[in-house]
Amino acid sequence: MSIPTIQWVSGAVRIIDQRKLPNQLKFLTCKDTKALWSAIKTLAVRGAPALGAAAAFGVLLGIKRIKTQNRKVFDKELKKICNYIGSSRPTAVNLFNALSDMEDVALKNPSASVDALKKKFKVKAMGIFNHDKKVCRQMGANGAKLVKDGQTLMTICNAGALATVDYGTALGVFYSAKQKKKRFKVFACETRPLLQGARLTAWELQKQKIDVTLICDNMAATLMQQKKVDMIFTGADRIALNGDSANKIGTYNLAVLAKHHKVPFYVVAPLSTFDTKIKTGKSIPIERRDPNEVTTIAGKRTAPKNIKVYNPAFDVTPRNLITGIVTECGVVRAPNAKKIKRLFK
Numbered sequence: 001m002s003i004p005t006i007q008w009v010s011g012a013v014r015i016i017d018q019r020k021l022p023n024q025l026k027f028l029t030c031k032d033t034k035a036l037w038s039a040i041k042t043l044a045v046r047g048a049p050a051l052g053a054a055a056a057f058g059v060l061l062g063i064k065r066i067k068t069q070n071r072k073v074f075d076k077e078l079k080k081i082c083n084y085i086g087s088s089r090p091t092a093v094n095l096f097n098a099l100s101d102m103e104d105v106a107l108k109n110p111s112a113s114v115d116a117l118k119k120k121f122k123v124k125a126m127g128i129f130n131h132d133k134k135v136c137r138q139m140g141a142n143g144a145k146l147v148k149d150g151q152t153l154m155t156i157c158n159a160g161a162l163a164t165v166d167y168g169t170a171l172g173v174f175y176s177a178k179q180k181k182k183r184f185k186v187f188a189c190e191t192r193p194l195l196q197g198a199r200l201t202a203w204e205l206q207k208q209k210i211d212v213t214l215i216c217d218n219m220a221a222t223l224m225q226q227k228k229v230d231m232i233f234t235g236a237d238r239i240a241l242n243g244d245s246a247n248k249i250g251t252y253n254l255a256v257l258a259k260h261h262k263v264p265f266y267v268v269a270p271l272s273t274f275d276t277k278i279k280t281g282k283s284i285p286i287e288r289r290d291p292n293e294v295t296t297i298a299g300k301r302t303a304p305k306n307i308k309v310y311n312p313a314f315d316v317t318p319r320n321l322i323t324g325i326v327t328e329c330g331v332v333r334a335p336n337a338k339k340i341k342r343l344f345k
């Protein structure tokens with residue numbers, strides 16, 4: 001897989017600037033937390049697992065600038081950095097789980113010197129980065145077992161290499177199935193308003209030589225009615241303890257359609273995307289984004305001035321519409337709180 005979505009290079013965070021895809025493959029180097037915050041907010045880097053790695057590297061950027069050797073002062077500054085990074089986007093829990101893992105380094109080493117602690121932070125951040133690479137491949141292998149030769153699959157948004165460190169969750173299933181020499185086709189939903197499906201998934205799957213056909217979001221129903229879809233695989237940004245799963249707006253539409261047309265609907269997500277502290281999807285914070293994303297397409301205004309706009313970035317698919325959640329530890333079929341608790345044991 002040759003898509004280096006996010007890397008730590010010479011003391012800075014190097015990302016593929018996803019705002020420019022598919023027309024230009026450009027890299028963006030973030031040298032401080034402010035630049036990284038802005039890259040997250042404007043979706044230069046996006047996708048739940050990639051945001052986890054970005055948050056961990058963001059902490060490294062922040063602590064580099066702390067000059068004190070006083071632990072109390074350092075710990076206070078660290079808290080500020082984590083709160084700042086956490087204010088970028090609210091829904092993907094990977095970002096908050098990574099920040100909490102980083103903060104734990106300080107909590108678990110109360111007597112370490114600031115210099116020793118900074119080294120431990122680097123090890124932890126690289127651990128989060130490498131763990132994502134590993135679990136994406138495990139999820140891919142677990143999900144690929146579900147794919148039968150000759151099937152047609154559907155996906156929404158971008159849950160691929162660009163949404164993770166380098167391989168993907170839902171698209172990782174496709175990569176793994178291809179590696180196992182299975183033949184299949186993919187319908188990619190364009191994913192309005194920001195077109196992560198058209199711009200990113202179509203680009204990524206084409207680059208990996210997967211047979212992909214782009215559709216507008218509102219074409220999914222007719223394809224399912226015509227029995228042209230065998231299975232749906234999506235990613236997730238936050239999964240509640242009972243299995244309710246938040247993902248890009250439009251995912252819930254697909255899940256309802258899938259139930260009606262008896263098409264299996266799978267969510268593919270690592271354990272770092274679960275939020276076991278919240279019982280149901282009702283407690284998942286949903287990001288509301290700029291109205292301009294709806295009133296314009298690729299920078300061109302398509303709606304009248306002063307129109308009222310509603311622009312939630314994510315929706316929640318209730319657990320009873322989910323056939324299974326594919327994780328690095330296997331597939332949780334008909335997810336519920338009991339099965340998910342067992343996953344974490």
Ligand code: MRU
Nearest residue numbers: 046047048159163169235236248
């Ligand atoms: O707003 P985005 O582009 O960050 O939304 C991303 C998604 O909804 C992905 O499907 C999700 O993060 C899973 S990525 C493996």
